[in-house]
Amino acid sequence: MITDSQQIDRIIDCFGFLRRKDPTFKRHFFQAASVVHLDKPQSICHEGMSCTHLALVISGTARIYKLGENGREITLYRIGRGESCILTASCIISNTPFPAIAVCEEALEAVLIPTAEAQNWMSRFPAWQEYLFGLVSERLAEVITVVEEIAFRRVDHRLAAYLLKRAESDSSRVIKVTHQEIASDLGTSREVISRILKDFENRQAISVNRGSIDLLDIQALSDQL
Amino acid sequence: MITDSQQIDRIIDCFGFLRRKDPTFKRHFFQAASVVHLDKPQSICHEGMSCTHLALVISGTARIYKLGENGREITLYRIGRGESCILTASCIISNTPFPAIAVCEEALEAVLIPTAEAQNWMSRFPAWQEYLFGLVSERLAEVITVVEEIAFRRVDHRLAAYLLKRAESDSSRVIKVTHQEIASDLGTSREVISRILKDFENRQAISVNRGSIDLLDIQALSDQL
DNA sequence: GAGCCAATGTGACTAAGTCACATACATTCG
């Protein structure tokens, strides 16, 4: 149960579906909700885990990924403010085990809703139901994009796009990231990333330093796409 | 509008959510529904198309796939009896364009529901809402499996698994399929499939003929996994 | 049987992934 009115305002700010004129739902929501904090290298859900709570992210980010037998990883998607680990939601609704791994990436603050309530509200509150459905749909589209990328696009092109996107979202020309992290995001191996980065560097498009990459020539990278 | 009581029974048989004791929903459903037939090589949805109807499959199958720039394809999933093109559903709910291509594979018979009704029922009839949500969740899980496969597993292993699964679902040792079809399902190119098949043949696991493959040694194929 | 088309075969080449290391840089600790 959450009672602190300041915190309630913050949460409503985050989750648009609470802003509707349905005081009943709002009451139920804050009645059942609790807030948790998770720190950086913490695992949230394991493969095959059945979920007891649904987590709605207030701040921070989590990364949802698949782990291959060989130890390689691939990021399926990330979730941030206002979103929710919808795989959890999906498991909740369809009672299937969680098919991936979720870890906290930037320190998380989240609202926890017990599975039973989350299910119950689905049929009682349209706002809640729309919220969850919208999230699953969005994830489905995102994961389909991932399929497309790994099935058809060359790694060097994907890498160039990755660097550009990263730079944009950090609004900085230098990106703090290791080759291994990139490889895990793109679903390839570290050596492959290192080699392509070296190649970009030889062509003066970037400068590679330990733990960071400086985008020297945005245009050259864009041309790679 | 569907009135033929025999047809209504058939449809109820297909879609469990109609079996509940909610006569209101049933009435609305058959009021808004219409039945269509689609033949084999027919396109259902194009990339980026916005969907005006939701199709619930009574019989036949459809294949949902992505098309790469280079002309290669990869199957995301198939839908059959009792299922629905949930990407369509997802588009309906979240109002995003359709991110893939759907084609009829075996002659389809389907119930069509106009978008507006499908959306409206979401908040009015829990059975409907559960049905749709369950489908999207299932697809999400399936597509995640596809990601895992193409990101981590070797093509020869995937091919062996494909052949075994195919033989099982057709309950026949010989599979009627071209190399190109397999390649399109697995998201690789025809040459790769041809070569691996030839390799399997050299090892006496299968026998390759024009348009069909005979699984001679199931055990040998299973060992590939 | 000639002609045609879809299905399959093939070699040479590029791209990607694997494996087994070698280096290099940064931080801590004696």
Added chain:
DNA sequence: CGAATGTATGTGACTTAGTCACATTGGCTC
């Protein structure tokens, strides 16, 4: 300070996958 340790990166040799440009084959029509 310099050594020790651990993470990050570099590299060569090799296998697997994907591409390209064709050659061949089997089945069909006329």
